[in-house]
Amino acid sequence: MTEMKLESKAISILKDKIELIPTAEGAIYLVGPIKLPVNLYGETVTFQWYCWLNCEEVAKDYEEVIAKLSDMNLAEMQQSSVLVYGNFAEEEDALIRMHSICHTGDIFGSKRCDCGFQLKQSMQRIVEHGTGALFYLANHEGRGIGLFSKAMAYILQENGYDTVEANESLGFVDDSRDYTDAIQVLKALRTKPVTLMTNNPRKLAAMEQAGMQLSGRSALWGDVSEFNENYLKTKIVRSGHLGDEEICSND
Numbered sequence: 001m002t003e004m005k006l007e008s009k010a011i012s013i014l015k016d017k018i019e020l021i022p023t024a025e026g027a028i029y030l031v032g033p034i035k036l037p038v039n040l041y042g043e044t045v046t047f048q049w050y051c052w053l054n055c056e057e058v059a060k061d062y063e064e065v066i067a068k069l070s071d072m073n074l075a076e077m078q079q080s081s082v083l084v085y086g087n088f089a090e091e092e093d094a095l096i097r098m099h100s101i102c103h104t105g106d107i108f109g110s111k112r113c114d115c116g117f118q119l120k121q122s123m124q125r126i127v128e129h130g131t132g133a134l135f136y137l138a139n140h141e142g143r144g145i146g147l148f149s150k151a152m153a154y155i156l157q158e159n160g161y162d163t164v165e166a167n168e169s170l171g172f173v174d175d176s177r178d179y180t181d182a183i184q185v186l187k188a189l190r191t192k193p194v195t196l197m198t199n200n201p202r203k204l205a206a207m208e209q210a211g212m213q214l215s216g217r218s219a220l221w222g223d224v225s226e227f228n229e230n231y232l233k234t235k236i237v238r239s240g241h242l243g244d245e246e247i248c249s250n251d
Contacts, residue, residue: 018031019188021184021185023181025054025056026055027055027058027059028052028055028185029065030050030051030188032048032049032050032051035048036048040124045085047084048085049082051079051080051081052081078138078139080136080181080182082185083123083133085130085131085132085133086130086132088133089189089192090192092192093195094129094131094190095126095129095195096126096132096133096197097122097126097132097133097134097135097198098135098137098182098198098203099135099136099137100115100140100141100143102116102119102141103141103150111223114224116223117223119134122197133189135182137179143163143167143175144172144175149170149172152170153166153170154166156169156170162230163234164234177202179207180206183207193214195217196218197217198217198218198219199221204217
């Protein structure tokens, strides 16, 4: 009897924090906002955190959704999320970043790429701007090839391959990332135009093709060193990234 009351109470709390976003294949379930104090360059900044789950099955009864979670083994899957700062829905000008997960750069602080720098720098820019959102895309590791394949690509890079050559030699395309779900979540959180922090024209194209209005683009280069200089040059020369800010060493 006590267990049933606890479950009922939990469901009553959670039901107003879950939003269903219909998709062509099913639904996205967006949970949040949740207050998330973050250590950002030594300062504590509070963001509003959301997480989403993509499902083929649509259930408008949120109790049914919650009840199925324990059987879905979500720890074996990856879910994306978004950090929102300020009055994101209503402010006229908002900064956003579509950030692809980088296990080595974001977590370990690897200098082989600029991902960790871009993650923290985009969060800082959003706070300084006053409002914005950082989308953290969990199924984008290694431009969509996954962590294990990325490890093999790194071995190839240590033997003379550039990033594009390494991915393609393993049977992948240069970049297979998809932004559809993230853009749908963005539209659920904000309908006004946004400024996109990116060097990647494919992200701009994905936003425009999805009908999301852009008020501009902000470049995000930095943290260049002997360890990632070739990687960054490859982004421009081979992957078409917009090198409209000088790439120079921090040394």
